[in-house]
Amino acid sequence: MKEVKVSARDVQVYYGENHAIKDVSVEIEDKTVTAFIGPSGCGKSTFLRCINRMNDTIDICRVEGDILLDGEDIYDPKVDPVQLRAKVGMVFQKPNPFPKSIYDNVAYGPRIHGMAASKSELDAIVEKSLRRAALWGEVKDRLSASGTGLSGGQQQRLCIARAVATEPEVLLMDEPASALDPIATAQIEELIDELREKFAVVIVTHSMQQAARVSQKTAFFHLGNLVEYGETSQIFTNPVDPRTESYITGRIG
Amino acid sequence: MPDQHIVRSFDKDLEAIQAKIMKMGGLVESAIHESVKSLKKRDDELAERVREADHLIDKLEEEINYDAAQVLALRQPIASDLRVVLSVMKISGNLERVGDYAKNLAKRTTLLVQMPAIDGASGAIKRMAREVERMLKDALDAYVNQDVALAEDVRARDHEVDQMYNALFREFLTFMMEDPRNITACMHLHFIAKNIERMGDHVTSIAEQVIYLVTGNMPGNDRAKLDYIAEAHEAED
Numbered sequence: 299m300k301e302v303k304v305s306a307r308d309v310q311v312y313y314g315e316n317h318a319i320k321d322v323s324v325e326i327e328d329k330t331v332t333a334f335i336g337p338s339g340c341g342k343s344t345f346l347r348c349i350n351r352m353n354d355t356i357d358i359c360r361v362e363g364d365i366l367l368d369g370e371d372i373y374d375p376k377v378d379p380v381q382l383r384a385k386v387g388m389v390f391q392k393p394n395p396f397p398k399s400i401y402d403n404v405a406y407g408p409r410i411h412g413m414a415a416s417k418s419e420l421d422a423i424v425e426k427s428l429r430r431a432a433l434w435g436e437v438k439d440r441l442s443a444s445g446t447g448l449s450g451g452q453q454q455r456l457c458i459a460r461a462v463a464t465e466p467e468v469l470l471m472d473e474p475a476s477a478l479d480p481i482a483t484a485q486i487e488e489l490i491d492e493l494r495e496k497f498a499v500v501i502v503t504h505s506m507q508q509a510a511r512v513s514q515k516t517a518f519f520h521l522g523n524l525v526e527y528g529e530t531s532q533i534f535t536n537p538v539d540p541r542t543e544s545y546i547t548g549r550i551g
Numbered sequence: 552m553p554d555q556h557i558v559r560s561f562d563k564d565l566e567a568i569q570a571k572i573m574k575m576g577g578l579v580e581s582a583i584h585e586s587v588k589s590l591k592k593r594d595d596e597l598a599e600r601v602r603e604a605d606h607l608i609d610k611l612e613e614e615i616n617y618d619a620a621q622v623l624a625l626r627q628p629i630a631s632d633l634r635v636v637l638s639v640m641k642i643s644g645n646l647e648r649v650g651d652y653a654k655n656l657a658k659r660t661t662l663l664v665q666m667p668a669i670d671g672a673s674g675a676i677k678r679m680a681r682e683v684e685r686m687l688k689d690a691l692d693a694y695v696n697q698d699v700a701l702a703e704d705v706r707a708r709d710h711e712v713d714q715m716y717n718a719l720f721r722e723f724l725t726f727m728m729e730d731p732r733n734i735t736a737c738m739h740l741h742f743i744a745k746n747i748e749r750m751g752d753h754v755t756s757i758a759e760q761v762i763y764l765v766t767g768n769m770p771g772n773d774r775a776k777l778d779y780i781a782e783a784h785e786a787e788d
Contacts, residue, residue: 507627534629536767547632548556 303328303468303498304349309363311344311353318344320522322363326468326515331490331499333509333530336519337545342502345519346470349500350386351379367468384411387461391473393453395445395460400437403445403456404428407464423463431459432489451482458489462497469493471501475508487512506546510534518542561626568618568639572646575611576691579646580684582608582653583750587680589657590743591673593664601657608650615643634767638760642694645753645760649687652746659739666736669726672719676744679715682708683750690757697765705758706770712751719744 304326311319319341326332326349334342344353351372353359365372372382384407395403404424407413414420424441428434433455437448445456454474461469471490475483490512493499503509509516510530517527518539526533526542537543556562582601589597619640622628628636686705693701723737723744762770 506629510629535633537630543630547628547630548558548561549554 300327300330302326303368304500305364305366305369306345306348307364307366309345309348309361309365311341311348311362312360313344313356314358318522319348322519322524324517324524324527326498326500328467328498329494329496330515331494331501331513332515332517333513334500334502334517334519335504335506335509335546336525338504340519341522342517342519343472346472346500346502349468349470350383350388352383352388354379384464385466386468386470387464387466388470388472389454389457389461389474391476393450393457393477395448395453395456397444397446399442400428400445400448400456401441404459404463407460411464413464427459427463428456430462430489430493431455432485432492433459449482451478451485454478454482454486455489458486458493462493466497468498468500471499473502473504476504483508506534518545520545561632564618564622564626565632565635568615568622569635571611571615571618572639572642573691573695575608575615575643575646576687576694578604578608578611579650579653580687580691582650583680583684583687586653586656586660587677590660590663591677593660593668595661595664598657598660598664602654605650605654608647612643612647615639631764631767634764638764641760642757645757649750649753652750655746656743659743663736663739669733669736669740672722672726672737672740675715675719675722676740676747679712679719679744679747680750682712682715683747683754686712686751686754687757690754690761693758693761694764697761699762699765702758702761702765703770706755709751709755712748716744716748 302325306322306324306326309319309322310317322341322345334346336342347353348361348365349367349372353361361373367382367386371377372386396406398406401424404427405414405420408420408423414423425434425438428437433452436452437443437456445453448456454477458469458474474490475486478486487508490499490501494514501509501512513530515527516530516533518525518533518537518541520541526537526539528538533542534546537546543549554562582604585597586601588594589601619636622636626632686708689701690705692698693705720741723741726733727737759770762768
């Protein structure tokens with residue numbers, strides 16, 4: 299087993315009265331792609347958003363239990379959520395580049411975190427990030443063009459470049475390919491596989507095939523519970539819990 | 552777990568393939584039965600009919616493979632659905648082989664009727680074939696009812712078939728040593744016995760597929776194997 303990157307213990311999440319996540323404990327491994335699957339409203343995105351404290355922005359949301367990143371409690375009052383989000387990057391369902399140039403989209407994080415001492419250092423970070431996101435070849439001659447002018451798949455890869463530019467340790471992806479065509483999806487999936495060499499990647503997806511293709515570990519959520527967590531190859535060939543079987547095989551349940 | 556898929560045509564596809572497996576199983580059962588009957592009764596015409604019917608079994612196997620490929624490509628089955636598709640592919644292959652052995656038995660019958668009968672041999676072969684036929688019936692019942700205990704029982708019984716084969720092997724050696732004019736017929740009878748023993752192995756493999764289908768795990772290789780060659784040498788000494 300690989301090193302544990304994120305460890306959640308007895309996590310509860312409430313939206314006001316609604317108990318959205320119930321007693322979830324899970325250990326997410328480093329340098330591994332972990333897929334969260336489950337029907338709409340099962341809590342998988344809510345749980346994903348706990349890992350970089352995105353739920354802090356929702357007033358009525360309350361998180362209990364412990365989430366540790368490398369053994370450190372991320373909900374400790376001493377932790378600055380902005381710094382945390384540099385370490386735990388996120389890519390969303392809909393590509394959401396800033397209405398800025400391609401260059402500035404990628405340079406945004408490194409600039410605010412003071413990661414580059416000079417223009418040439420920043421240039422190097424931008425190039426490296428775009429290369430990691432498999433976008434460099436397509437945009438290197440038009441870095442000053444607007445990020446919003448790219449195709450959907452390119453925009454999503456730009457968002458990935460933006461997320462990896464701050465050298466995160468964990469990358470959270472919430473349905474990163476659901477708005478993309480099959481070719482762009484394949485490019486993102488190939489990218490996810492490469493990113494795994496450097497980061498822990500957690501991906502929320504509604505596509506069973508995608509979860510099966512890209513992840514090594516799969517967690518199945520249902521009604522706020524973590525029903526089953528295990529090797530992807532086992533979950534998709536021989537799941538233990540009948541609820542998992544019902545869901546992944548597309549049966550009523 | 553609920554039995555039905557949300558997409559009901561998926562259920563229909565899987566049911567259609569499984570129905571073909573059952574049809575194929577029925578044809579193979581009757582091929583074993585009829586081929587052995589032709590041997591016992593020295594009935595050339597019946598043997599000919601078994602040989603001709605084999606192409607129906609082959610055709611069903613092709614259809615099942617085609618249907619399974621369609622389901623894999625169009626439905627991307629996973630978990631228990633995937634195991635259904637994988638098991639039908641293997642089981643149809645096993646059934647096709649058993650059908651071939653029955654056909655071969657019928658071919659040898661056509662040759663054997665032209666030679667003097669070997670006393671007692673066809674009766675012993677019939678008993679062995681009857682056991683394999685019962686095992687096949689039970690393996691198919693276990694498949695339909697997802698009955699792991701019955702499948703385990705079938706696996707265990709293959710041992711008896713192996714023992715019958717070993718006994719026949721020794722018997723044929725004795726016949727051949729007694730009178731070299733028996734050698735041709737005994738060689739054919741020996742191949743028939745060996746083929747029935749192989750049928751038992753394929754039926755055992757079907758039973759193992761049933762266990763895999765239901766549990767997700769292949770049974771371990773815990774069946775006692777007999778060393779035919781060593782036994783054969785002992786019989787010779």
